Amino acid sequence: MSIHADNRRLVRRLVLGAVLMFGFGFALVPLYDVFCEVTGLNGKITNTGPVVVDGPDRSRQVKVRLIAVHNEGMPWTFDPTDNVIETHPGEMKQTSFRAANPTGRRMVAQAIPSVAPAEAAQYLHKVNCFCFEQQALLAGESIEMPLLFVIDKKLPEHIRSLTLSYTLFDISPEVSTAAMAEKEQSL
Amino acid sequence: MSTLETTLESHEHAHHGPAKGIGRWLFTTNHKDIGSMYLWFSLLMFFIGGCMALLIRAELFQPGLQLVEPGFFNQMTTMHGLIMVFGAVMPAFVGLANWMVPMMIGAPDMALPRMNNWSFWILPFAFAMLVSTLFMDGGAPNFGWTFYAPLSTTYAPPSVTYFIFAVHMMGISSIMGAINIIATILNMRTPGMTMMKLPLFCWTWLITAFLLIAVMPVLAGVVTMMLMDIHFGTSFFNAAGGGDPVLFQHVFWFFGHPEVYIMILPAFGIISHIIPTFARKPLFGYASMVYATASIAILSFLVWAHHMFTVGLPLVGELFFMFATMLIAVPTGVKVFNWVATMFRGSMTFETPMLFALAFVVLFTIGGFSGLMLAIAPVDFQYHDTYFVVAHFHYVLVPGAVFAIMAGVYYWLPKWTGHMLNETMGKLHFWISFIGVNITFFPMHFIGLAGMPRRIPDYALQFADFNMVASIGAFIFGLSQLIFLWNVIACVRGGRRAEARAWEGAEGLEWEVASPAPYHTFATPPKLPETPR
Numbered sequence: 187m188s189i190h191a192d193n194r195r196l197v198r199r200l201v202l203g204a205v206l207m208f209g210f211g212f213a214l215v216p217l218y219d220v221f222c223e224v225t226g227l228n229g230k231i232t233n234t235g236p237v238v239v240d241g242p243d244r245s246r247q248v249k250v251r252l253i254a255v256h257n258e259g260m261p262w263t264f265d266p267t268d269n270v271i272e273t274h275p276g277e278m279k280q281t282s283f284r285a286a287n288p289t290g291r292r293m294v295a296q297a298i299p300s301v302a303p304a305e306a307a308q309y310l311h312k313v314n315c316f317c318f319e320q321q322a323l324l325a326g327e328s329i330e331m332p333l334l335f336v337i338d339k340k341l342p343e344h345i346r347s348l349t350l351s352y353t354l355f356d357i358s359p360e361v362s363t364a365a366m367a368e369k370e371q372s373l
Numbered sequence: 374m375s376t377l378e379t380t381l382e383s384h385e386h387a388h389h390g391p392a393k394g395i396g397r398w399l400f401t402t403n404h405k406d407i408g409s410m411y412l413w414f415s416l417l418m419f420f421i422g423g424c425m426a427l428l429i430r431a432e433l434f435q436p437g438l439q440l441v442e443p444g445f446f447n448q449m450t451t452m453h454g455l456i457m458v459f460g461a462v463m464p465a466f467v468g469l470a471n472w473m474v475p476m477m478i479g480a481p482d483m484a485l486p487r488m489n490n491w492s493f494w495i496l497p498f499a500f501a502m503l504v505s506t507l508f509m510d511g512g513a514p515n516f517g518w519t520f521y522a523p524l525s526t527t528y529a530p531p532s533v534t535y536f537i538f539a540v541h542m543m544g545i546s547s548i549m550g551a552i553n554i555i556a557t558i559l560n561m562r563t564p565g566m567t568m569m570k571l572p573l574f575c576w577t578w579l580i581t582a583f584l585l586i587a588v589m590p591v592l593a594g595v596v597t598m599m600l601m602d603i604h605f606g607t608s609f610f611n612a613a614g615g616g617d618p619v620l621f622q623h624v625f626w627f628f629g630h631p632e633v634y635i636m637i638l639p640a641f642g643i644i645s646h647i648i649p650t651f652a653r654k655p656l657f658g659y660a661s662m663v664y665a666t667a668s669i670a671i672l673s674f675l676v677w678a679h680h681m682f683t684v685g686l687p688l689v690g691e692l693f694f695m696f697a698t699m700l701i702a703v704p705t706g707v708k709v710f711n712w713v714a715t716m717f718r719g720s721m722t723f724e725t726p727m728l729f730a731l732a733f734v735v736l737f738t739i740g741g742f743s744g745l746m747l748a749i750a751p752v753d754f755q756y757h758d759t760y761f762v763v764a765h766f767h768y769v770l771v772p773g774a775v776f777a778i779m780a781g782v783y784y785w786l787p788k789w790t791g792h793m794l795n796e797t798m799g800k801l802h803f804w805i806s807f808i809g810v811n812i813t814f815f816p817m818h819f820i821g822l823a824g825m826p827r828r829i830p831d832y833a834l835q836f837a838d839f840n841m842v843a844s845i846g847a848f849i850f851g852l853s854q855l856i857f858l859w860n861v862i863a864c865v866r867g868g869r870r871a872e873a874r875a876w877e878g879a880e881g882l883e884w885e886v887a888s889p890a891p892y893h894t895f896a897t898p899p900k901l902p903e904t905p906r
Contacts, residue, residue: 193560196555196560197552200586203586203587207588207589207591208590208594211591211594211624214594214627215598215609215620215624218617296613298612304687305687355612355613356613
């Protein structure tokens with residue numbers, strides 16, 4: 187009889203192990219985000235909101251390239267106002283991106299940012315960004331979307347230029363089907 | 374033999390034989406019946422997946438599109454991979470474990486016989502569901518067996534949902550099989566069989582079973598995330614909603630890399646039985662074999678991103694995964710060394726199982742070396758997604774895992790059927806397979822290095838000659854498996870009677886019972902022989 191008890195105990199543990207690993211699979215999702223945030227590895231930017239600006243560091247100059255990318259099948263026009271901005275670490279800079287909806291229907295878009303090199307991602311603070319919210323444009327409407335950012339003074343010396351790229355996704359189908367309010371803005 | 378009969382008689386509740394008719398197979402809890410069903414199922418899947426492979430090779434015989442539409446070609450590569458991995462190789466190992474593990478450790482059956490029945494009977498339904506997608510609107514899954522998002526989410530055919538549920542069912546089956554094997558090995562060993570006297574096939578399967586329990590749930594998790602992205606509006610892998618397609622690859626390969634060891638570790642175990650038998654020497658370095666297997670299993674969790682060198686990993690990541698991957702060559706090298714050292718100065722004979730085992734050692738090592746080349750992150754940028762990768766993993770899976778399974782089948786067939794194999798036919802099968810497999814996969818190294826991408830139905834003209842050679846080899850290899858089928862059926866139906874110890878040098882408890890093994894063995898735990906391996 188004891189072998190049956192042994193088996194049952196072992197099976198319980200192994201099943202628990204399997205269930206925990208199933209959970210671990212899902213835990214990899216937030217873990218991945220946390221890992222990327224801590225290390226800035228995939229260029230995801232999380233430094234958002236107001237920052238204290240205590241004067242620019244005029245001894246260094248950083249070149250920020252701005253890139254606008256359309257995701258596949260996105261018909262909008264989407265361009266940066268300035269292609270390159272020269273700035274100093276600690277200096278607040280304002281620029282903007284232009285978008286226009288040339289189609290005959292109302293569409294909703296979401297811009298997803300990415301920074302290269304990844305190492306620089308955590309030193310780019312966005313005070314205000316159009317990527318914080320979804321952009322809804324009526325047929326034929328256009329918009330100028332503001333971007334306010336500061337480069338951290340702690341930016342490593344060897345980084346003299348960085349690229350901030352936005353990819354514009356068409357999310358009209360998702361937004362019209364799901365309740366808009368439920369959409370979480372994780373970025 | 375006589376001890377066995379007395380033990381059977383003394384056991385009051387012993388059944389004397391199998392039930393009659395189809396009910397025997399539907400309701401059986403006998404590990405030998407279930408093992409046989411696993412093995413036949415796996416052989417059927419091997420032929421279905423093989424036909425798909427031949428269709429792929431037929432299309433690639435010449436440049437240009439001749440036989441199939443590119444969309445259907447993609448379905449073939451996807452289904453071939455899925456069926457071979459989950460339908461042929463994994464169930465074959467579970468079948469061998471069902472047959473041999475209880476007999477090797479002196480147990481009367483698996484620890485959980487009814488769950489054993491269930492874990493087998495899930496499989497035909499899972500694969501019926503998977504194969505049925507071929508006949509659906511939009512066709513079968515066409516995104517490759519690795520089903521990377523967003524190919525498998527945003528751009529997937531509608532049948533992807535059936536694929537997801539089929540994967541769930543295979544996962545449940547594998548996990549139940551793994552639990553059963555662990556419970557059997559840990560709790561049902563005959564008295565005196567300590568862990569370090571455990572036959573190596575049991576050791577490698579025990580470690581494999583832990584790998585299965587650790588990673589099959591992660592696979593279930595990743596397909597569940599796909600399901601939610603497709604049907605419930607989540608954005609795990611959708612960048613527009615805050616997700617990340619690269620996350621898919623991380624989660625998938627966290628499963629996928631241990632999975633490749635799931636498909637090779639039991640093969641190591643089989644080879645570690647066959648080589649000592651036909652070299653007539655005990656296995657060299659038993660303990661180091663156990664530790665090497667465990668090291669490979671542990672390292673397999675730390676190397677997954679070597680499949681993703683080109684997604685844009687940071688330099689630190691590339692270096693870590695490169696060196697961790699190369700580290701796996703050390704325990705693998707220990708194993709190859711031990712096999713060679715076992716043969717050194719042995720009294721070797723070259724029966725069919727031994728021929729397959731020797732081919733395994735040589736050709737698996739070639740596959741291991743091309744793996745080392747792929748592990749070098751800077752050069753992987755050239756090899757990534759080329760036929761070099763195809764050559765590499767087919768070398769470790771076909772003359773690796775599949776040859777080991779065939780070696781095991783030939784080795785234990787006398788025990789299962791009570792008949793010796795027709796050696797001439799066995800050797801014929803071996804030599805045609807051996808030549809065919811090399812003609813098929815060796816040229817793929819060259820076309821891969823020359824830059825031919827994988828998963829394409831058409832290719833540039835400079836790859837034409839080697840592709841033609843590979844296709845000819847594929848048909849030689851594929852057709853030679855009909856000899857295998859013939860051999861197995863012939864051995865079941867008749868042949869020279871096998872003794873209990875069918876091979877002269879064979880050792881282990883499974884050779885202490887009669888051939889064919891009685892329906893019930895070791896109803897009372899046997900005494901361990903004096904010189905256990």
